[in-house]
Amino acid sequence: MIRYITAFFAALILVACGSKSDSNIVILETQLGKIEIEVFPDKAPASTQDFLFYVEQGLFNDRPELETGFYRVVYPENDNRKMGMSLIQGGTLDLKTYSAGVIHESTAQTGLSNVAGSVALARYEPGTGNAGAFFINIENNLFLDYGGVRNPDGQGYAVFGRVTKGMDIVKKIQALRTYDEESRHVLPPDFPIEIYQTLYNPVRIKKAYRK
Numbered sequence: 001m002i003r004y005i006t007a008f009f010a011a012l013i014l015v016a017c018g019s020k021s022d023s024n025i026v027i028l029e030t031q032l033g034k035i036e037i038e039v040f041p042d043k044a045p046a047s048t049q050d051f052l053f054y055v056e057q058g059l060f061n062d063r064p065e066l067e068t069g070f071y072r073v074v075y076p077e078n079d080n081r082k083m084g085m086s087l088i089q090g091g092t093l094d095l096k097t098y099s100a101g102v103i104h105e106s107t108a109q110t111g112l113s114n115v116a117g118s119v120a121l122a123r124y125e126p127g128t129g130n131a132g133a134f135f136i137n138i139e140n141n142l143f144l145d146y147g148g149v150r151n152p153d154g155q156g157y158a159v160f161g162r163v164t165k166g167m168d169i170v171k172k173i174q175a176l177r178t179y180d181e182e183s184r185h186v187l188p189p190d191f192p193i194e195i196y197q198t199l200y201n202p203v204r205i206k207k208a209y210r211k
Contacts, residue, residue: 025164025211026055030070031204032173035136035166036211037119043110046102047121047160051131052210059097059132060208067093071202072135073174078196083150086139088173089122090205091132098132105158108146112159115140119161126155136163136170173203 028035041048054060060068070090079085092098104126107113114120118137123129135157143149146156163170177200179187184195 021210023210026052026161027207027209027211028060028166028205029207030169030173031206033166033169035169036164037161038164039119039161040110040112043112044105044158044160047105047129047131047158050099050102050121051134051160053099054092054097054131055208055210058208059092060205062204062206065094066097067202069202069204070173071199072194072197073176073178073199074197075138075174078178078194080194080196081150083143084139085141085143085150086174087135087137087141088170089133089135090203091122091134095132099130101128101130103127104129104155105160106146107156107159110159114142114144114148114157114159117163117167118159119163120144120157120159123157126153129158138167138170138174173199176201176203 024039024041026037026039028037039048039051059066062068068091070088071093072089074085074087076084076086104123112118114137116137116139120135120137121129121131122133122135144157147154148156179195179198179200183200187195
């Protein structure tokens with residue numbers, strides 16, 4: 001009997017040890033459906049590792065004490081720089097969970113590009129980006145690449161993955177209502193995101209995991 005019990009618990013341990021995936025495919029389960037992302041650890045190791053850290057630590061999973069989801073949408077009509085930018089931005093709004101900024105991996109270094117479907121880190125200065133804020137390009141936003149004109153520093157934004165399934169969900173999120181002149185009063189005056197690009201009802205990420 002003891003032998004069978006020991007074997008049973010040994011099997012449980014094997015199952016537990018084998019349950020952690022090392023797949024390069026990440027699933028984001030949102031309120032509107034699933035988005036599947038392939039990450040590129042060989043081309044953008046630092047950015048990918050940081051994104052997978054958030055996934056594996058459950059920092060994108062929806063729970064009362066942690067606000068996660070997609071909260072910003074940009075399209076040509078609300079692009080304040082009038083460059084025709086088209087994307088959605090998400091992650092966590094809880095700054096306490098932000099990792100330290102990762103080394104900036106420019107598109108010149110990685111050979112990747114901010115084309116439609118690509119996934120990249122948001123940032124301020126180079127080296128301040130982390131997976132707490134990432135975006136999905138909906139159209140080719142090549143001005144976000146190294147040497148592009150979106151940022152004065154010309155360093156662009158670090159691409160680390162691409163959407164392989166669920167671009168229809170991404171586009172549904174982009175089409176949702178944003179704040180306007182009538183509703184902006186409910187946000188604090190120092191709200192950090194462009195007001196007309198902020199979703200009135202952010203789309204929650206219910207769960208994120210490696211496939």
